[in-house]
Structure formats: C-alpha cells, structure tokens
Amino acid sequence: MNRTRERARERGDVAPTVILTALTVFLVMFVIQVGLYFHARTVLNAAAEDGARAAQVRGGQTADGEATIDQILAGSPTLLADPTRRVSVDADTVTVVLTARVPSLVPFWSGTVTARSSGPVERFRPEPERGGTP
Numbered sequence: 001m002n003r004t005r006e007r008a009r010e011r012g013d014v015a016p017t018v019i020l021t022a023l024t025v026f027l028v029m030f031v032i033q034v035g036l037y038f039h040a041r042t043v044l045n046a047a048a049e050d051g052a053r054a055a056q057v058r059g060g061q062t063a064d065g066e067a068t069i070d071q072i073l074a075g076s077p078t079l080l081a082d083p084t085r086r087v088s089v090d091a092d093t094v095t096v097v098l099t100a101r102v103p104s105l106v107p108f109w110s111g112t113v114t115a116r117s118s119g120p121v122e123r124f125r126p127e128p129e130r131g132g133t134p
Helices: 002-012 014-056 062-073
Strands: 081-089 093-102 111-120
Touching: 014 062, 014 081, 014 093, 014 111, 062 081, 062 093
Parallel strands: none
Antiparallel strands: 081 093, 093 111
C-alpha cells in the first residue's frame, strides 16, 4: 500500500513542472516582446528625426523627408508592420509623424509605436526678421 501512495505522489509532481515551464516560456516571450517594442520605437524615432532633418535643409521638400524615412524603414521590413508617415512642411516648421505596429509574440498584445519630430526650416532671414537691429 505504501508503494501505491508513493507512485501517486510521483505522478502529482509533474503538474508543477508543467505549469512552471509554461510560465517560464511565457515570461521569456514577454521579455522578447518588450525588447522588440523598444527597438521598434528607437528605429521609428531615428527615421522621424532623419526625415525631418532631410526636409529642413534649405530647399528641402516633403519628398526629401519621405525618401529618407522610406530608406530607413526599408532596413526593418519585419520589425514594423503597416508603417504610416506624415511629413508636413510649412513656411517655418517641418513636422514628421510616423506610426507602425509591432508584431506580437505574446497573445492578446498589440503594440503601436508613434514617433514625432519637428524643427525649423532652414532659410535665410534678413536681420529685421531675426529680431536684431538694422
């Protein structure tokens, strides 16, 4: 009879191992997911900053910023899903807004990353426009 009880206890020891293994796999996948999210955010921020810089230079246009953004995002085709971009150039300011989805490794998680960059348009400004004395 003791032997039967020992076997029953041995079989019961498998359940905690299975649960801990599943939990460990989930936690590892979650850590990888967080890393992907932050890497995607970094790539998107770099693309937004470089796109704004390309459109800011004297004579720069919206197309210059979009081309720079496309070139940077082409280096990460599987990292960023459905990227959208908006580059606007007015008389004084360039603004770039990028949005993309990060692929999900963890069930029930969807991450969207947004990056924004803006700056002044480079152009010659006469002294009176700059606020100086003539």
